[in-house]
Amino acid sequence: MSDPAWTDVCDAEDIDAEDVIRFDHAGRTFAVYRAPDGTPFATDGLCTHEKVHLAEGLVMDDTIECPKHNGRFNYRTGAALRAPVCVNLATYPARLADGRIEILI
C-alpha cells in the first residue's frame, strides 16, 4: 500500500530515460524526470527565468534546458547552471514504488 505522503505521478514507463514530463497537481505544476539510469527526480515545473514549462525542454545527462531561452538547471540539485537563468529551481524527493513514480511535495 502506497504511503499517502507521496503523490502518485505516473507509471515508470511513461517517462523515457533521460526525459521529462509535466505533472500538474493541486494547482501547481511540476517537472518529473528520469535520469539516464532511470532514477526519478522532480522539480518545480516552471523555469525561474520567465515561467516557461520545463517539460518541453531537453534533458541532457543531469541537466534540463529551458525550451524558450536555453537556460539550464541541474535537475538533481535545482542549481541554475547557465544564463539566462540565475535563480535555482526547487526540487522535490522522487521515488519508484511498485513500478510507479511518486514525488513528495
Add this chain to the structure above:
Amino acid sequence: MTLATDPHHIRDYSLTGADTVRARETGLAGADWYRTEVPRKVIKDLMQRRDGPAMRDTAIWFTLLGIGAWGGTAFWGSWACVPFWLLYGVMYGSACDSRWHECGHGTAFRTGWMNDVIYQIASFMVVRNPVSWRWSHARHHTDTIIVGRDPEIACMRPPNTLRLLMAYAGVLEMIDSIKTLIRNAFGTLTPAEKDYVPQSEWVKAILAARIHMAIYAVTLAVALLTWSFIPLMLIGGPRIYGCWHMLMTGLIQHCGLAENVTDHRLNSRTVLINPVSRWIYWNMNYHIEHHMFPMVPYHALPRLHEILKHDLPAPNTSILDAYREAIPAVLRQAREPEYYVHKPLPATAQPYRMEIVHV
C-alpha cells in the same frame, strides 16, 4: 486582444516608454506564442546536441580566417591581397554573428565550454558586449518584434531607409557599438540595458566591455607604432568591411513583416538560400523554425523545416526574392506604418493567431 488601429500613433521603440507600458497592459509582454504541434519524440530527436558539426564548421572557419589573414598580410600593397581580405572580412565580420547567435543559445555544441569559448570570441568579433547581448537576445525571443519590449528590432516604423541602406557599409553600427562598449567600460548601462540585464550581471557586462576595449586599445597602439593599417584590417576593421553578408541575411529575418503579434509566422521570414550563405549564416534562414523551437541546433533546422512546412507560409525562394518582398514593404511603411506583408498559409496550416495590437 485586437485593439483599434490608431494610424496617428507614433511608435516608441525604447524599452522604457509608452509602448512598453502598453505591451505590458495588453499582455503582449511575455505572451504565450503560437507553436506548431510536433510530437515530443520528434522534437526531442531534433533538439539533440552534437559536437561534431560545429567542431567541423569551426575548424573550417578558423582555417579560412587564417588563410585570409595570411594572404591579406603577405600580399599587402598589391591587388592580390584584395580577395584574401574579402574572405577574411566575411569570415570575421559576418560569420561571427551566426556563431555568436548559436553559441549564445548553447545549441552549437553539446559540450558547454565549447559554446562559451566560441561565444566569447564571436562576441568580440561582432563588437557586442557578451553579457548584455545575451540578455538582449533572450528578450528578443520572449517578445519578438513587440514594440517597446524587443531591443533587437532592426526595421522600425516608419523606417529610416537611409540608415538601413548605410547599415551595409557597417560604419554607423560600428560607431554605435564602440560607443556602447566605451560607455559600458566606464561603468554606465542605459535604462534599456538595465531593463533586460539583471542587476547581478551588470558588473560582468562592465568587465567584458573593459576587456574588449583594452584589446582595441592595444590594436590601435600597434597600428600607430608600426604605422600600419594591417592590425586594424585584422582586428575591428573586418566588422566594417566584412559585415555586408551579415546585414544581407539578417535584415530579411523580420523586415516588412508584422509587429505586435504572438505568431512567429507573421513576424519572421524563412528564406531558402544558397549553401555558401547557409554555411556562413548557420541556417538562420530558417528563421520561423528557429523562433518557434530555439532549442533545435542549426544543423537540424533543415529537418525541422520539412516537418513544419505544412503549417508555415511558403518560404521565400532566394535572398533576392526576400528583398523583392521586403523592400517595397519597408518603403510602403514609410507612408503607412501599419502596413506589413501578410502571407497566405497553405490549406494544411492552422490559421494565424491574429491578435495584432496596433497600439
